[in-house]
Amino acid sequence: xxxxxxxxxxxIIEKRQSVAFWCNPISGHATLYWYQQILGQGxxxxxxxxxxxxxxxxxxxxxRFSAERLKGVDSTLKIQPAKLEDSAVYLxxxxxxxxxxxxxxxxxxxxxx
Amino acid sequence: xxxxxxxxxxxxxxxGAIVSLNCTYSNSAFQYFMWYRQxxxxxxxxxxxxxxxxxxxDGRFTAQVDKSSKYISLFIRDxxxxxxxxxxxxxxxxxxxxxxxLTVIP
Numbered sequence: 001x002x003x004x005x006x007x008x009x010x011x012i013i014e015k016r017q018s019v020a021f022w023c024n025p026i027s028g029h030a031t032l033y034w035y036q037q038i039l040g041q042g043x044x045x046x047x048x049x050x051x052x053x054x055x056x057x058x059x060x061x062x063x064r065f066s067a068e069r070l071k072g073v074d075s076t077l078k079i080q081p082a083k084l085e086d087s088a089v090y091l092x093x094x095x096x097x098x099x100x101x102x103x104x105x106x107x108x109x110x111x112x113x
Numbered sequence: 114x115x116x117x118x119x120x121x122x123x124x125x126x127x128x129g130a131i132v133s134l135n136c137t138y139s140n141s142a143f144q145y146f147m148w149y150r151q152x153x154x155x156x157x158x159x160x161x162x163x164x165x166x167x168x169x170x171d172g173r174f175t176a177q178v179d180k181s182s183k184y185i186s187l188f189i190r191d192x193x194x195x196x197x198x199x200x201x202x203x204x205x206x207x208x209x210x211x212x213x214x215l216t217v218i219p
Contacts, residue, residue, distance in 0.1 A: 004156070040121065042201050042209025043157065091156050100145050100206045104156030 002026065004105035006092050012111045018080035021108045025073070025094030031055075032069055033102060034077050035091040043091055049075065050098060082112045116140050119202055119210030128219050132189040136202035136210045139183065143204040146178050148187045151199045151212065160200075161187065192217045 005024040013019050025032050030051050035043035046065065048055040051072035060067065064083070069075040079086055089109050093102040119136045126132055134148075145164055149157035161176040163169045163185075169176045175188040189196055199212040 040211060042117075042119075042203070042211050044209070045207045093156070100147060100162055101159055102206070104158070106154070106156050109154075 004092055004094055004103055006090075006105040006108055008108055009106065010109045010111075012113065013082055015084055015112050016081040018078065019082055019110060020076050020078045021090050021092075021110075023075045023077070023092030023105060025075070025092070026103055029094035029096055029103070030072070031095045031098050032075050033093040033095075034067055034075070035093065035104075037089045037091055037107070039088070046077070048098075055098065079110075082110075084112050086110060087112045117202065117204055117208050117210045120213055121211050123214040123216060125216045125218060126192055128192060128194060128217055130192050130217075132192050132196070132215060132217075134187040134189075134200050134202075134213050134215070136185050137183055138185075138204050138208070140204070140208075141180070141183065143208070145205050146176070146185050147203040147206070148174075148176055149201040149203060150196075151201060153198075157201055194219050 007022050032049045034046045037043045046060045047057040047067045049069040052069045067077045089107040091104050091107045093104045095102045117138045148161040150160050151157040163176050163178050166178045166180045173190045177186045194217045197216045199214050201212045202210040
């Protein structure tokens with residue numbers, strides 16, 4: 001069974017630029033999550049999708065971050081404009097339903113200079 | 114006060130040692146307790162998942178939950194160099210500790 005795929009793996013941008021990350025969850029997984037993991041910290045949930053609907057986006061900085069999950073499969077997370085403090089690893093995870101067993105992708109490491 | 118506290122380490126042990134990793138939490142409503150292993154430049158991988166208080170064993174790994182003390186532990190027996198990673202505790206799916214970095218020296 002293929003795992004959660006993410007791209008790109010690494011991205012370096014300048015502040016005020018925009019960036020997008022892509023996630024392909026495990027086939028058949030209805031629930032998809034985006035997390036932000038700052039160096040030395042645990043993952044912080046940004047947004048949770050159930051199929052193509054948003055379940056929780058209370059910690060998503062909506063003035064600069066947006067996410068979508070079209071057709072309930074792939075998802076993209078966008079930052080526009082980026083700030084220095086957005087430097088982090090962005091993790092995508094999926095699960096068959098809203099359960100506690102999440103499967104994480106390898107993450108996208110973003111550096112904002 | 115953070116909802117989940119975890120000593121970041123680093124922790125360094127010789128191969129074969131018993132490792133004890135711990136987290137404390139403040140929210141008594143937490144019912145589900147997870148331990149993840151995260152290798153460098155990889156995503157977290159679920160190791161153990163426990164509901165409410167008690168012990169759960171899986172091979173060399175044992176998870177303990179003491180809800181009265183708001184304290185959870187992960188024990189690793191006969192530690193191996195391949196166990197070298199960061200271990201994250203998590204409560205109710207979304208409340209993560211900061212992770213403890215473990216190195217097992219051959």
